[in-house]
Amino acid sequence: MTPAARVQAAIEILDAVIEAARTEGAPADRLVAAYFKTRRYAGSKDRRAVRELVYRAIRLCGEVPASGRAAMGALAAKDEAILQLFDGSNHGPAALDSGEAMAAPGIAPAWLVDRLEAAGIDAEEREAMLGRAPLDVRVNTLKADRASLELPEQGEALTAPQALRFPSGTQVEQWEAYRDGLIEVQDHGSQLVCLAAGASPGETVIDLCAGAGGKTLGLAAQMENRGTLLACDIDRNRLSRLSPRAERAGAGMIEPLLLNPGKEIEGLGLHAGTADLVLVDAPCSGTGTWRRKPEAKWRLTPDRLKRFAATQDHLLGIAARIVKPGGRICFVTCSLLDEEGKDRIDAFLLHNPGWTALPAAIPIGRSHGQGTRLTPSHDGTDGFFVAMLGSPC
Numbered sequence: 001m002t003p004a005a006r007v008q009a010a011i012e013i014l015d016a017v018i019e020a021a022r023t024e025g026a027p028a029d030r031l032v033a034a035y036f037k038t039r040r041y042a043g044s045k046d047r048r049a050v051r052e053l054v055y056r057a058i059r060l061c062g063e064v065p066a067s068g069r070a071a072m073g074a075l076a077a078k079d080e081a082i083l084q085l086f087d088g089s090n091h092g093p094a095a096l097d098s099g100e101a102m103a104a105p106g107i108a109p110a111w112l113v114d115r116l117e118a119a120g121i122d123a124e125e126r127e128a129m130l131g132r133a134p135l136d137v138r139v140n141t142l143k144a145d146r147a148s149l150e151l152p153e154q155g156e157a158l159t160a161p162q163a164l165r166f167p168s169g170t171q172v173e174q175w176e177a178y179r180d181g182l183i184e185v186q187d188h189g190s191q192l193v194c195l196a197a198g199a200s201p202g203e204t205v206i207d208l209c210a211g212a213g214g215k216t217l218g219l220a221a222q223m224e225n226r227g228t229l230l231a232c233d234i235d236r237n238r239l240s241r242l243s244p245r246a247e248r249a250g251a252g253m254i255e256p257l258l259l260n261p262g263k264e265i266e267g268l269g270l271h272a273g274t275a276d277l278v279l280v281d282a283p284c285s286g287t288g289t290w291r292r293k294p295e296a297k298w299r300l301t302p303d304r305l306k307r308f309a310a311t312q313d314h315l316l317g318i319a320a321r322i323v324k325p326g327g328r329i330c331f332v333t334c335s336l337l338d339e340e341g342k343d344r345i346d347a348f349l350l351h352n353p354g355w356t357a358l359p360a361a362i363p364i365g366r367s368h369g370q371g372t373r374l375t376p377s378h379d380g381t382d383g384f385f386v387a388m389l390g391s392p393c
């Protein structure tokens with residue numbers, strides 16, 4: 001592909017990303033992959049370069065751009081080399097018109113910037129939300145230990161006891177240690193919130209929103225594979241990705257359980273009321289993970305945010321019914337909006353007398369409301385809100 005053709009390809013992908021943001025369609029990485037599936041002539045260098053252009057444009061534009069061309073035009077206004085490629089050449093974009101409307105640079109749509117500001121996320125913090133994430137792994141203590149594990153590259157040891165950091169793009173999936181389940185890819189913040197949950201060997205733990213099991217695997221390691229660990233979700237596809245991962249990790253204790261939305265308690269059967277700990281890693285807007293999925297800022301609307309908050313309340317309500325007296329709930333979202341963190345816990349405590357907020361054992365981060373918050377700028381992690389709740393005895 002010529003450099004100009006790469007710019008045109010990025011424009012076309014951005015059109016798809018913008019459309020998907022409006023319609024709750026596929027995320028950007030899937031759209032990039034789909035674009036190249038039908039364009040075999042593009043080599044790996046082309047794909048890398050186009051992907052880079054797409055993500056630079058997404059990071060640059062605040063409001064949802066009118067078109068891919070408007071987004072790429074905004075990038076061209078900042079980068080002379082890209083501007084030169086709007087040359088009308090074969091397969092390249094037509095020259096930019098002097099009166100052509102360009103997307104405006106910014107961090108996120110204005111309403112969302114306001115909400116972040118209201119949640120105490122200042123301009124510097126907001127900027128860092130769109131930085132590039134490093135690659136963190138967790139050494140799986142069911143099979144290895146950070147102190148003695150030898151890897152093809154030396155990672156930086158982080159605060160979480162088994163966390164190692166590598167430069168973004170490190171191909172850890174090709175390492176033998178990864179294939180053999182000695183390491184798992186997991187953001188440092190995600191490792192810390194797992195530790196804050198404080199699961200112990202022999203306990204009964206219900207991971208209510210296990211998804212593909214990122215945190216469930218961390219819990220199994222903490223529990224030394226002893227006790228009961230139920231991994232629940234309503235999404236069959238996501239949950240089906242957990243079993244091969246658990247097998248690779250040697251986490252034989254994990255029991256996946258597919259739940260029906262609206263009938264979660266019935267689905268839990270005899271386990272309801274027995275849990276020492278329920279982890280509620282609730283669905284959310286993902287504002288804390290914009291470093292990895294920057295287009296999420298275009299997908300969120302005030303209405304979608306309200307729906308996430310309602311789901312989080314629903315899940316907290318279920319958790320309160322399946323935990324045993326004296327047990328605890330660990331509530332987590334990868335969001336920096338109070339609507340999906342502090343406010344949910346305040347509402348829960350208001351409506352559930354007898355419950356108390358417990359301290360979350362997190363060595364970094366800052367307390368926020370009745371919980372703790374981790375941010376990309378302050379903690380170098382994805383953004384998380386985590387709160388521990390203690391049930392009445």
Ligand SMILES: C[S@@+](CC[C@H](N)C(=O)[O-])C[C@H]1O[C@@H](n2cnc3c(N)ncnc32)[C@H](O)[C@@H]1O
Nearest residue numbers: 208209210211213214215233234235281282283
């Ligand atoms: C943030 S993701 C979980 C990520 C996962 N814990 C991890 O660490 O990889 C939230 C999950 O909640 C699930 N979910 C949504 N509503 C649910 C419900 N009513 N009951 C159980 N799971 C639900 C979604 O399908 C999604 O997989």
